[in-house]
Amino acid sequence: MAYLELKNIGKTYGEGTNATEVLTDINLSIEEGEFVAIVGFTGSGKTTLVNLINGLLKPTCGEVLFKGKPVTDTSHERGVIFQNYSLLPWLSVGQNVAMAVKEAFPKESKAEINKRVADYVEMVNLTPAMNKRPKELSGGMRQRVAVARALAMKPEMIIMDEPLGALDALTRGNLQDEILNIWTKDRRTALLITNDVDEGIYMADRIIPLRPGPKATLGPEFKIDIDRPRDKTALNDNAAYKETRNAIIEYLMGIGEERKTISKTTYELPDISPKSFVA
Numbered sequence: 001m002a003y004l005e006l007k008n009i010g011k012t013y014g015e016g017t018n019a020t021e022v023l024t025d026i027n028l029s030i031e032e033g034e035f036v037a038i039v040g041f042t043g044s045g046k047t048t049l050v051n052l053i054n055g056l057l058k059p060t061c062g063e064v065l066f067k068g069k070p071v072t073d074t075s076h077e078r079g080v081i082f083q084n085y086s087l088l089p090w091l092s093v094g095q096n097v098a099m100a101v102k103e104a105f106p107k108e109s110k111a112e113i114n115k116r117v118a119d120y121v122e123m124v125n126l127t128p129a130m131n132k133r134p135k136e137l138s139g140g141m142r143q144r145v146a147v148a149r150a151l152a153m154k155p156e157m158i159i160m161d162e163p164l165g166a167l168d169a170l171t172r173g174n175l176q177d178e179i180l181n182i183w184t185k186d187r188r189t190a191l192l193i194t195n196d197v198d199e200g201i202y203m204a205d206r207i208i209p210l211r212p213g214p215k216a217t218l219g220p221e222f223k224i225d226i227d228r229p230r231d232k233t234a235l236n237d238n239a240a241y242k243e244t245r246n247a248i249i250e251y252l253m254g255i256g257e258e259r260k261t262i263s264k265t266t267y268e269l270p271d272i273s274p275k276s277f278v279a
């Protein structure tokens, strides 16, 4: 039994003439402990897919199974790191993380909760900012709080919706490593949604492209056969890395070409003029 399974998922927003089929025929199977990355174009339906897995949205057709059971609601078992960090502005860094920890571990003592908060805030190098409010932090620092908050809840599965997109290269690299450390140490299952092929290759066991929407669907998977821990600087000289990267980029560029062809199509519009027109 797969740990997470998406079976023939389709998602349509709106109804009748306003209906848009954003996702169609999505089939995905993730095993326990795997790290899978989905690479997609902007607006292709990545966040919709994350929300279906998380239980925030219901599919129009098909089903999402987590450990064999249908997903009907959100759950602490599946922690999401969103691209917009959504921190509570009136709470400090520590309080934002503590709130999530208390929710996930309601039976823990104050001391245990404080220890957990301190550990995860330290992990994202924000101990000096522990008592600061979000408005006193840079965008990158806020995103790090969001990462600490999600990981401190110790979810069984970590789902990441372009969590590092807004960060500078150095912070991004550090957080990629922190997420990988936690994934390796606790052997969690992880799903990363990204538009960065290199990030996907560095972090994941498999990369699956999400073809552009409407009617976005998953393309063929690319296995990343590179030993862990991976060394970012050495990757550039790694033959398997170069080969996989080229294959994925070639596939994505092929989709780009298809899109251009589609956009060059000309449509005959009906010749309609208003019955009465008031200028």
Ligand SMILES: Nc1ncnc2c1ncn2[C@@H]1O[C@H](COP(=O)(O)OP(=O)(O)OP(=O)(O)O)[C@@H](O)[C@H]1O
Pocket (backbone or CB within 6 Å): 013, 014, 020, 022, 040, 041, 042, 043, 044, 045, 046, 047, 048, 049, 213
């Ligand atoms: N609640 C909604 N109602 C109607 N249409 C929606 C809704 N949410 C998303 N969409 C549409 O669905 C499509 C996919 O949106 P989604 O946010 O899932 O894409 P995305 O790949 O995450 O985008 P981005 O890369 O810009 O974050 C877009 O065309 C969007 O306008």
